[in-house]
Structure formats: C-alpha cells, structure tokens
Amino acid sequence: xxxxxxxxxxxxxxxxxxxxxxxxxxxxxxxxxxxxxxxxxxxxxxxxxxxxxxxxxxxxxxxxxxxxxxxxxxxxxxxxxxxxxxxxxxxxxxxxxxxxxxxxxxxxxxxxxxxxxxxxxxxxxxxxxxxxxxxxxxxxxxxxxxxxxxxxxxxxxxxxxxxxxxxxxxxxxxxxxxxxxxxxxxxxxxxxxxxxxxxxxxxxxxxxxxxxxxxxxxxxxxxxxxxxxxxxxxxxxxxxxxxxxxxxxxxxxxxxxxxxxxxxxxxxxxxxxxxxxxxxxxxxxxxxxxxxxxxxxxxxxxxxxxxxxxxxxxxxxxxxxxxxxxxxxxxxxxxxxxxxxxxxxxxxxxxxxxxxxxxxxxxxxxxxxxxxxxxxxxxxxxxxxxxxxxxxxxxxxxxxxxxxxxxxxxxxxxxxxxxxxxxxxxxxxxxxxxxxxxxxxxxxxxxxxxxxxxxxxxxxxxxxxxxxxxxxxxxxxxxxxxxxxxxxxxxxxxxx
Numbered sequence: 015x016x017x018x019x020x021x022x023x024x025x026x027x028x029x030x031x032x033x034x035x036x037x038x039x040x041x042x043x044x045x046x047x048x049x050x051x052x053x054x055x056x057x058x059x060x061x062x063x064x065x066x067x068x069x070x071x072x073x074x075x076x077x078x079x080x081x082x083x084x085x086x087x088x089x090x091x092x093x094x095x096x097x098x099x100x101x102x103x104x105x106x107x108x109x110x111x112x113x114x115x116x117x118x119x120x121x122x123x124x125x126x127x128x129x130x131x132x133x134x135x136x137x138x139x140x141x142x143x144x145x146x147x148x149x150x151x152x153x154x155x156x157x158x159x160x161x162x163x164x165x166x167x168x169x170x171x172x173x174x175x176x177x178x179x180x181x182x183x184x185x186x187x188x189x190x191x192x193x194x195x196x197x198x199x200x201x202x203x204x205x206x207x208x209x210x211x212x213x214x215x216x217x218x219x220x221x222x223x224x225x226x227x228x229x230x231x232x233x234x235x236x237x238x239x240x241x242x243x244x245x246x247x248x249x250x251x252x253x254x255x256x257x258x259x260x261x262x263x264x265x266x267x268x269x270x271x272x273x274x275x276x277x278x279x280x281x282x283x284x285x286x287x288x289x290x291x292x293x294x295x296x297x298x299x300x301x302x303x304x305x306x307x308x309x310x311x312x313x314x315x316x317x318x319x320x321x322x323x324x325x326x327x328x329x330x331x332x333x334x335x336x337x338x339x340x341x342x343x344x345x346x347x348x349x350x351x352x353x354x355x356x357x358x359x360x361x362x363x364x365x366x367x368x369x370x371x372x373x374x375x376x377x378x379x380x381x382x383x384x385x386x387x388x389x390x391x392x393x394x395x396x397x398x399x400x401x402x403x404x405x406x407x408x409x410x411x412x413x414x415x416x417x418x419x420x421x422x423x424x425x426x427x428x429x430x431x432x433x434x435x436x437x438x439x440x441x442x443x444x445x446x447x448x449x450x451x452x453x454x455x456x457x458x459x460x461x462x463x464x465x466x467x468x469x470x471x472x473x474x475x476x477x478x479x480x481x482x483x484x485x486x487x488x489x490x491x492x493x494x495x496x497x498x499x500x501x502x503x504x505x506x507x508x509x510x
Contacts, residue, residue: 017043018054019215027062027159030182030192032202032209032223035235036424037394040215041195045162048193049081050074061159080153084165084422085335086145090138095120097137098152123151127181143174150181153190161185162193167201168422171285171450179205197424199228211235236426246436247476249277249460253311254444255413257296260305265291267468268305273413273444278435280459281448282484288468289448290332293415296446297329298322309413323352328406332417332448334395338402341391345381345401346372348390352409375404379434396427403434414438416447420454432458452481464488 018040025031035041046052048059050068059066066077074081088097095117096103104112104119120133128147137145146166153161163182167175182192182205196202202209203223211219211234219234255273260266265288273279281289294300296307298316307314309325316322319329331337339348349372350357357368372386379400381393390401399419406414419435420428435458439445449455455462456479464472464487472487 016215018047021057021212021215021217023210023217023220025160025191025193027191028186028189029208030186030194030206032206033193033195033212034202034209034231035212036426037396038214039212039235041212042164043215044212045081045164045193045195048074048079048160048162050079075156075158078157078159080156080158080161082146082149082153082161082163082166084168086142086149088137088145088148091136093117093134094124094131094137094140094148095133098123098133098148098155119155120151123154124148126154127151127184141174143170143177146170146178147181150185158190160191160193162195164195165197165422166194167196167198175201197422197428199231199425202231203228213237232425235424245278245457245459245476247277247460248436248439248442250275254309255296256306256308256311258306258308260292260295260307261303262291262295262300263303265468266295269465269468269470270305271463271470271473273446275444276439276442277460278439278445278447278458280455280462281446281465282452282455282462283465283471283488284490286467287465287488289465290417291468292465293329293417293446293448296322296413297327297415299329323409323411326410326412327415328352328409328411328413329415330399330402330406330417330419332421334398334402334422335391339390339398342389344387345376345390345393346386348401349375349405349408352405352411356408371408372404375408376401378407379404380430394424394427395421396423396431399423399427399431400434403438412443414443414445416445416449418449419447420449420451452484455484456481466490 021040021044033041033044043052047054047068050071050073053069059068061077068074068077068079089100092100095113098120099116104116106112117133124131124133127150128144131140131144131148137148140148150161166178170178185192194202194206206223209221209223209231210217211221211231213235221231221234252275253272254275258270260269265286269292271279281292283289291300295302298319298321302315314325316325335341346368350368357364369386376384376386381397381400381404390398393401416435420431423431435445435447447455447458459479460476462474462479462484463470464474464484466488467490474483
C-alpha cells in the first residue's frame with residue numbers, strides 16, 4: 015500500500031485547515047513532504063500559484079513553510095533566542111554570533127503573540143505552552159506563509175489550549191495559513207473552519223465543519239460509525255488493593271481507598287492535585303513516607319518498581335515515549351522488560367518461549383501491524399500503548415495503573431483502548447485510570463476518586479458521576495471564589 019495515493023487539496027490564505035485521520039492515514043507522510051523531509055514520487059505543490067520544489071527542510075523554510083512538531087525540536091539548555099535562530103545564527107563576519115541582535119529580533123517576534131516570554135532565558139525553563147509559542151514566533155521570523163502544526167496540544171492544559179487557539183486565530187487574521195493536525199475533535203471544531211479527512215493514504219472527504227457533526231467526521235476517518243457503548247461494571251466484593259493514609263514527602267497526603275477485583279477506579283482532579291504522584295507511589299517509582307498498602311490482604315511496601323511488579327502492579331505511564339518504551343528496541347524486547355526473568359535460563363534467553371508469549375499477548379491487544387521485531391518507536395501511539403499493556407499481561411499483572419491512557423491517540427485507537435480496559439476488568443484485573451478528560455473518566459469508571467491538593471476530596475459512585483459533581487469536589491473554595499473556570503483547571507499535571 016502506498017503511504018500517499020493521489021492526494022490533492024487546496025487551502026486558502028489565512029485559513030485554519032484541519033488535517034484529520036487515524037494513525038497510519040498518511041498525515042505524517044504528507045507533513046514530511048510539505049516540510050521537505052521526504053520528496054514525492056509524483057505530483058506537485060504550489061504556493062501562491064507558483065510551483066515549488068521542496069528538496070530539503072531548508073528549501074521548505076525558504077518557500078515559506080514552517081513545521082511545528084509534536085515533539086518540539088528545541089535544545090533545552092539554550093536560550094529562547096538561540097533556539098529561534100537554531101541552525102541559522104546571526105553572525106558578524108560569518109564567525110561571531112551576535113547574541114544581542116538575536117535577542118532583540120526574537121523579542122520583536124514574541125511581542126506580537128506573547129510579550130511575557132523573555133528571549134534570554136533557557137527555553138527548558140518555560141512551560142510547554144510557551145515553548146509552542148516560541149516555535150510559532152520562530153515561524154514569524156522566517157516570514158512563513160504556511161504553518162503546519164502536528165498535534166500541538168498533546169501536552170497542553172485546556173487553558174493553555176485556549177491561549178494557543180487565540181494565537182492561531184491571530185496568525186490567520188494576518189494572512190498566515192495554518193494546517194492543524196489533531197486527534198482531539200473538540201479542538202478541531204473549535205479552531206478550524208474546514209478539514210480534509212484522510213484514510214489509508216487517500217483523501218476521503220473535505221468537510222465544512224459548520225455543516226457536519228463530530229460523529230460524522232469520525233465515521234469518515236475510520237470508515238464506520240464508532241459505537242458509543244455504555245460502561246458495564248465487573249466489580250466484585252473482593253478487595254484486591256487496600257490503601258490507608260498513604261503519603262509522600264510532597265504531593266500526596268493521607269490518601270485512603272479500596273480497589274476491588276474487576277473494578278475500574280477513576281481518579282480526577284486539578285493540576286497539582288497529586289494524581290500522578292499517587293500512581294507513582296503505588297508503582298514503587300516514588301518513596302512512601304507514611305501509610306500502608308495491602309494487596310490481597312497482605313501488607314506490601316515497595317522500595318523500587320521491581321518490587322511493585324513482583325507484587326502484581328504495573329504502570330502504564332503518561333509520558334509513554336520517555337518512560338514507557340525503549341524506542342529503538344523491537345516490540346518483543348519491550349514486551350519482555352517486566353518479565354525477562356521468566357524467559358532466562360542460566361543466563362540465556364529462551365527466544366522460542368519469548369516469541370510464543372509475545373505473539374500471544376500482542377494478538378490479545380490487537381497490535382497493528384503485527385511485526386514483533388519492528389522497533390516500537392515506529393508504531394503509532396495507540397499501538398505503543400497496546401504493547402505496554404501486553405507487557406503487563408505477560409508479567410501476570412493483576413493491578414493495572416493507567417496514567418492518561420489515551421493521550422495522543424486517535425479516535426479509533428482510543429475506542430480500542432477503552433474496549434481493552436473493559437475486557438481486562440471483566441477478566442478480573444483491577445484497574446485505576448487517571449485522566450484529564452472527564453468524559454473519559456466517567457465513561458470507564460465504576461467509581462471516581464476526586465483528589466484536591468494531595469488529599470481525597472470525595473469518592474463518587476456510578477450514580478453520582480457527572481462533570482459538575484466532580485468539579486464541585488475538585489475545585490478548592492479559593493478557586494471558586496476567584497471565579498476561575500473548571501475547564502481550564504482540570505488538566506494533566508505534567509502539562510504545566
């Protein structure tokens with residue numbers, strides 16, 4: 015199958031245009047061609063009616079195309095200005111870098127969209143949202159006519175997205191064309207007027223978003239309507255995990271709860287409420303300062319993740335690429351990370367047994383494509399997530415901790431992850447899900463534990479669940495009195 019097949023579309027000047035499709039639809043290949051990384055085997059590109067040949071990223075920038083990647087192409091230790099001039103510094107006599115002039119020009123570009131950013135500070139000290147804005151300012155320095163954004167909000171809070179949306183609208187008002195790639199349909203409908211929908215390397219439709227529903231667009235993307243299944247409980251009376259007065263040195267204070275066999279327990283809360291830190295305590299990644307943990311009625315205390323894994327606990331981390339996988343190693347090696355001792359015989363790996371188990375678990379989670387020896391970094395985010403889940407199944411894990419399980423995953427893969435979580439619960443696994451998306455928490459959970467400032471503010475059962483009910487317990491009274499919107503507060507703790 016071709017990565018792209020007869021792809022043709024037009025975008026107007028000053029238009030914010032969505033480019034939509036599941037992982038593998040061809041969006042990334044198309045963006046790589048537009049940014050000069052790949053060259054097409056046939057067809058052509060025109061900008062302002064003139065044909066252009068994009069032989070390299072430098073040629074693409076010269077033609078007026080700027081690419082803002084999901085994984086920001088920045089050097090954290092260098093200043094904002096140095097990053098904005100990365101690869102093309104201002105020099106005197108072709109030798110000496112003129113830093114003050116770089117900072118002056120960077121300040122001018124930043125002033126147009128966010129004058130609060132200091133061009134002299136290390137870019138690694140900024141929030142992710144500010145680093146995104148620096149990339150946009152860099153595009154302004156290049157006088158870009160077209161700015162392509164690949165999943166620009168995957169690590170942003172809702173309030174940061176609103177800020178970015180305002181910046182994008184300002185670019186469009188000034189005549190800059192924006193190509194916006196995102197799996198988040200609500201954001202696409204908020205930002206874009208039109209969208210091109212891709213599937214299997216082809217254009218399947220071009221839609222006026224004011225005339226279609228999100229459900230219709232999703233159906234175009236996946237080739238079918240996704241069933242909106244209702245949550246079904248598989249929880250039993252058997253307590254698998256008992257936590258009492260658990261605390262860490264900083265973010266978690268006196269947390270108590272029970273997790274039953276077959277239960278999906280959701281955890282919701284604001285930025286800094288301690289959700290991720292709680293999971294890290296349970297997974298042995300951080301040290302418990304006080305409190306107790308019992309698994310199947312027996313006391314447990316973990317000095318390391320290895321001990322938590324041995325006790326049947328597995329963490330599917332939020333930072334999948336940084337903490338969940340070894341990108342250059344194949345799927346089969348990544349799957350065995352938590353259970354390599356099972357396949358070791360006198361210092362040698364029983365590869366036949368490893369391959370048999372890997373094939374079984376990857377078929378169980380429906381890995382696509384089914385290539386066990388392919389580097390896991392080459393798979394889509396959804397399939398990387400499936401492989402991590404398969405790792406814990408291979409390790410015989412009974413308690414699964416999911417931190418933002420569908421972040422950066424397309425709508426089709428998201429539905430598959432939901433179905434997989436429910437299947438695991440039906441099989442008797444006990445599951446905790448932390449998510450910034452309240453509809454996701456409500457969709458998956460038997461009960462929801464609401465955290466506020468490191469403590470448990472409430473535990474809501476299925477009959478009590480609503481976004482408003484969660485908000486009422488999650489927002490501190492000081493925030494309520496200040497009139498801050500809940501939508502801008504519920505977010506990933508690592509998005510700030």
